[in-house]
Amino acid sequence: MADNTNSNEKQLYYRKKHKEEMKHHILTFAMMIAFTLIAFGLVIAEVSALFTIPIILVLAAVQVLFQLYYFMHMNQEGHEMPALMIYSGIFAALLTVLALATIVWW
Amino acid sequence: MSATARKAGFGAALWDYLTTVDHKKIGILYLVAGIFFFILGGLEAMLIRIQLISPNNEFISAQFYNEVLTMHGTTMIFLAAMPLIFALMNAVVPLQIGARDVAFPFVNSLGFWLFFFGGVMLNVSWFVTGAPDAGWTAYAPLSIFSEGHGVDFYAIGLQISGFGTLMGGINFIVTVVNMRAPGMTYMRMPLFTWTAFIASVLILFAFPALTVGLFMLTFDRLFGANFFDPAMGGNAIIWEHLFWIFGHPEVYILILPAFGVFSEVIPTFAKKRLFGYSSMVFATVLIAFLGFMVWAHHMFTVGLGPIANSIFAVATMAIAVPTGIKIFNWLFTLWGGSIRLTSPMVFALGFIPTFTIGGMTGVMLASAAADFQYHDSYFVVAHFHYVIVGGVVLGLFAGIIYWWPKMFGTMLNEKLNHWFFWLFFIGFHLTFFIQHFLGLMGMPRRYWKFLPDQGLDLFNLISTIGAFFMAVGTIVFLYNVIITQVKGVKVSGDPWDARTLEWAIPSPPPFYNFKQEPLVRGLDPLWIEKTEGNGKIQPATPLGDIHMPNNSFVPFMMSLGLFIAGFGVMFQGTYWVLAVIGFGITAGSMLYRSFKDDLGYHVHKEDLEDEKGDGSNG
Numbered sequence: 001m002a003d004n005t006n007s008n009e010k011q012l013y014y015r016k017k018h019k020e021e022m023k024h025h026i027l028t029f030a031m032m033i034a035f036t037l038i039a040f041g042l043v044i045a046e047v048s049a050l051f052t053i054p055i056i057l058v059l060a061a062v063q064v065l066f067q068l069y070y071f072m073h074m075n076q077e078g079h080e081m082p083a084l085m086i087y088s089g090i091f092a093a094l095l096t097v098l099a100l101a102t103i104v105w106w
Numbered sequence: 107m108s109a110t111a112r113k114a115g116f117g118a119a120l121w122d123y124l125t126t127v128d129h130k131k132i133g134i135l136y137l138v139a140g141i142f143f144f145i146l147g148g149l150e151a152m153l154i155r156i157q158l159i160s161p162n163n164e165f166i167s168a169q170f171y172n173e174v175l176t177m178h179g180t181t182m183i184f185l186a187a188m189p190l191i192f193a194l195m196n197a198v199v200p201l202q203i204g205a206r207d208v209a210f211p212f213v214n215s216l217g218f219w220l221f222f223f224g225g226v227m228l229n230v231s232w233f234v235t236g237a238p239d240a241g242w243t244a245y246a247p248l249s250i251f252s253e254g255h256g257v258d259f260y261a262i263g264l265q266i267s268g269f270g271t272l273m274g275g276i277n278f279i280v281t282v283v284n285m286r287a288p289g290m291t292y293m294r295m296p297l298f299t300w301t302a303f304i305a306s307v308l309i310l311f312a313f314p315a316l317t318v319g320l321f322m323l324t325f326d327r328l329f330g331a332n333f334f335d336p337a338m339g340g341n342a343i344i345w346e347h348l349f350w351i352f353g354h355p356e357v358y359i360l361i362l363p364a365f366g367v368f369s370e371v372i373p374t375f376a377k378k379r380l381f382g383y384s385s386m387v388f389a390t391v392l393i394a395f396l397g398f399m400v401w402a403h404h405m406f407t408v409g410l411g412p413i414a415n416s417i418f419a420v421a422t423m424a425i426a427v428p429t430g431i432k433i434f435n436w437l438f439t440l441w442g443g444s445i446r447l448t449s450p451m452v453f454a455l456g457f458i459p460t461f462t463i464g465g466m467t468g469v470m471l472a473s474a475a476a477d478f479q480y481h482d483s484y485f486v487v488a489h490f491h492y493v494i495v496g497g498v499v500l501g502l503f504a505g506i507i508y509w510w511p512k513m514f515g516t517m518l519n520e521k522l523n524h525w526f527f528w529l530f531f532i533g534f535h536l537t538f539f540i541q542h543f544l545g546l547m548g549m550p551r552r553y554w555k556f557l558p559d560q561g562l563d564l565f566n567l568i569s570t571i572g573a574f575f576m577a578v579g580t581i582v583f584l585y586n587v588i589i590t591q592v593k594g595v596k597v598s599g600d601p602w603d604a605r606t607l608e609w610a611i612p613s614p615p616p617f618y619n620f621k622q623e624p625l626v627r628g629l630d631p632l633w634i635e636k637t638e639g640n641g642k643i644q645p646a647t648p649l650g651d652i653h654m655p656n657n658s659f660v661p662f663m664m665s666l667g668l669f670i671a672g673f674g675v676m677f678q679g680t681y682w683v684l685a686v687i688g689f690g691i692t693a694g695s696m697l698y699r700s701f702k703d704d705l706g707y708h709v710h711k712e713d714l715e716d717e718k719g720d721g722s723n724g
C-alpha cells in the first residue's frame with residue numbers, strides 16, 4: 001500500500017520513533033528499579049507498617065501500569081480492546097473484594 | 107489434502123469428530139451432548155414431579171430425591187443449557203461475521219472435550235457412592251458435611267467442565283474482536299453475535315469466581331482445609347457469595363444469547379429491520395454490566411443487613427429497565443411487519459409474554475422485605491423456570507430449528523415443530539404457573555414430601571400433568587430430528603429468506619466457510635444485497651489459497667487426563683496412582699502440543715476454482 005511514499009522519509013520517521021520509544025523504555029526501567037529499591041528500603045529502615053504498606057501497594061500498581069503500557073505496548077494504537085477488557089476485569093474484581101470486605105468481614 | 111477429499115465409513119467419521127477443530131463440527135458435538143444431557147435432566151425432572159404427584163408419596167426415597175433434585179438443576183444449567191448455547195455460538199458466530207473459523211480452533215476443541223468429560227464425571231457419581239445431594243447451589247456447611255463422594259464429584263466435575271467453558275468464552279471474545287470480515291464493524295454485527303460476544307465477556311469475568319469457590323470446596327472436603335468452617339475460623343457465607351457472584355452473571359450468560367436468537371428470528375419473519383438496533387446493543391451491554399452487582403439478591407435472608415439488602419434490591423430492579431427496552435424493541439419490530447408464522451417465530455411469540463411474567467416475578471422477588479416471604483418457596487421455583495424454560499429453553503429451540511438447515515442442510519418438519527411448541531408451551535404453563543400459588547400458600551422448595559389436606563394436593567397434581575405434556579413435546583421433537591435426518595432432503599442455502607451473512611453460503615457450508623472474504627455493506631448484509639444488489643454478497647478479496655488448521659487428538663487426551671486424575675484426587679490412598687497417570691497424560695499432551703510444529707495446510711486456489719460457487723463470489 002504505502003510503497004509509493006518516499007522511503008527515506010519513512011526511515012527517518014521510524015528512526016525518530018524508535019529513539020523515542022527507547023528513551024521511554026529506559027526511563028521506565030530506571031524508575032521501576034528505583035521503586036523496588038524504595039520498597040525494600042522502607043522495609044529495611046523499619047518505617048511504620050501503616051505507612052509502608054500503602055506506599056508499596058501504590059508503587060506496585062504503578063509498576064503494573066508501566067509494564068502494561070511501555071513494555072507490553074498498550075500505549076500504542078490498536079490496544080483499545082485489551083485495555084477495555086483489562087479494566088472491566090479489574091472493575092469486576094474490585095467490586096467483589098469491596099463487597100466481601102464490607103459485608104462479610106467488617 | 108484436497109478440498110474435496112471425503113473419508114467414508116463409521117470409524118472414519120467417528121475419528122473425524124474426535125479430532126475435529128472445525129467450528130461447525132464442534133457445534134454439532136455440543137448440540138448432541140447438550141441434547142443428551144437435556145434428556146437426562148428431563149428424566150430427573152420427571153422423577154421429581156412423579157414423587158410430588160400426591161401427598162406422602164413414597165415413589166422414591168428421600169436420599170434419592172435429594173440426589174435427583176441436585177443433579178436435575180446441575181445438569182440442566184451446566185450440561186444442557188450451557189453447551190446448547192455454545193452449540194449455537196459455534197455453528198453461527200463465525201458465519202455471521204464472515205470468518206473461516208474461530209480464532210483458536212484447537213482451544214475450541216479442547217473446550218468441548220473438557221466440558222464433556224466434566225459432564226461424564228458428574229454422572230459417574232450415580233454409580234459410585236451416589237450423586238451429589240446438596241442442591242445445585244451446594245451451600246456450605248451442608249456440602250461440607252454431605253457424606254459419600256457425591257459433592258466431590260460435583261466439585262471436580264464442574265471444575266473440569268468450567269475450564270472448558272472459560273476457554274470457549276475467551277475464544278469467542280478473540281474471534282469477534284479479530285476475525286470480522288471487511289466492512290463488518292461492531293455496529294453492523296447481528297444481534298446474536300453481539301449477545302454471544304457479551305455472554306463470552308461475562309463468562310470470562312464470572313467463571314473465575316466459581317473456579318475459586320470450587321477449589322475451596324474441594325480443599326475443604328478432600329484436604330482438610332477449613333475455608334467454610336466457622337469453628338476453625340472459616341466462614342460459610344463466603345461460598346454463597348462466590349457461588350452467586352458467578353451464579354447471577356451465569357443466568358445472563360444463558361439468557362443473552364437467547365435474546366440474540368429472538369433478535370434474529372423476529373426481523374427475519376416480520377420482514378423488517380430490527381427496531382432500535384443500537385438500543386438493543388446498549389441494553390445488552392447494560393444488562394451485562396448490572397448483572398455483576400446484584401448477586402446478593404439470592405441472599406436477602408442471610409442477614410446482610412438493611413443497607414446491603416437495599417443496595418442490592420435497587421440494583422436488581424434497575425435491570426428491569428434494559429430488559430424492558432428489549433421487550434419493546436421486539437414488539438415494535440413486529441408492529442406493521444408482514445409476519446410469517448414459522449415455528450421459530452411461534453417460539454418467539456410464545457417467549458415474549460412468558461419471559462415478561464418471569465421478569466415481573468423477578469422484580470417482586472427483588473424487593474428484599476417481600477422476599478422474606480417468597481424465599482425458598484415454590485414461588486422461586488416458578489420464577490426461575492419462567493425465565494429459564496420460558497426464556498432460555500424456548501430461545502435455544504427456536505435457534506436450533508432456525509439454524510438447523512445451516513448446520514445439517516435439512517429442514518425439520520414444520521408441522522411437527524408446531525406440535526412440539528404447543529405441547530411444550532401448554533405443558534410448561536400448566537407445570538409452573540400453578541407453582542406460583544403453591545409457593546404463596548407456603549409450600550417450601552426442595553422438600554421430598556408434602557402432607558395431605560393442606561390445599562396443596564390438586565395443584566401438585568396439575569403441575570405433574572403439565573410436566574408430562576412437556577415430556578411428550580420433547581419426544582415429538584426428537585422424533586422430528588430422526589425422521590428429518592433419515593429422509594435427508596436437502597434445502598438451499600437460504601431457506602427462510604433471511605437477512606444475515608450465514609445465509610449467503612450453502613447449507614451446510616463448505617469446511618472453509620467463505621471461498622473469498624465477504625464484503626459487508628451494512629447491517630443485515632444479505633438483505634442489503636437482496637434489495638440493492640444482485641442478491642449475492644460481493645467478495646472483498648481475490649480468490650487465493652486458504653490456510654486451514656490440522657485435526658488433532660490432543661484436546662481429547664488432555665481432557666481425558668484430567669478426568670482420570672479427578673478420580674485419583676477424590677479417592678486418594680492407593681488411587682493416587684490415577685492422579686499420577688491422569689496428570690501425566692495431560693502434561694504429556696501439553697508438552698507434545700508445544701514441541702510439535704503444527705502449521706496446518708493450504709487449500710489451493712486451483713482446487714477452489716473447481717468447486718461449485720459458494721455464493722460469496724457472485
Ligand code: HEM
Pocket residue numbers: 148151152154155175176178179180182183186187241242243487491494495498499537550551552553573576577
Ligand atoms: C421438563 C421440564 C422441567 C420440569 C418438569 C422441571 C421441574 C423441576 C422441579 C420439580 C424442580 C424442583 C423444585 C424444588 O423442589 O426445589 C426443579 C428445580 C430446578 N430446575 Fe427444573 N424442570 C424442568 C426444566 C428445567 C430446565 C430446562 C432448567 C434449566 C435450564 C431447569 C433448572 C432448574 C433448576 C436450576 C432447579 C433448582 C434445583 C435445585 O434447587 O437444586 N429446569 N425443576
Ligand SMILES: [Cu+2]
Pocket residue numbers: 353354357400401403404
Ligand atoms: Cu440472580
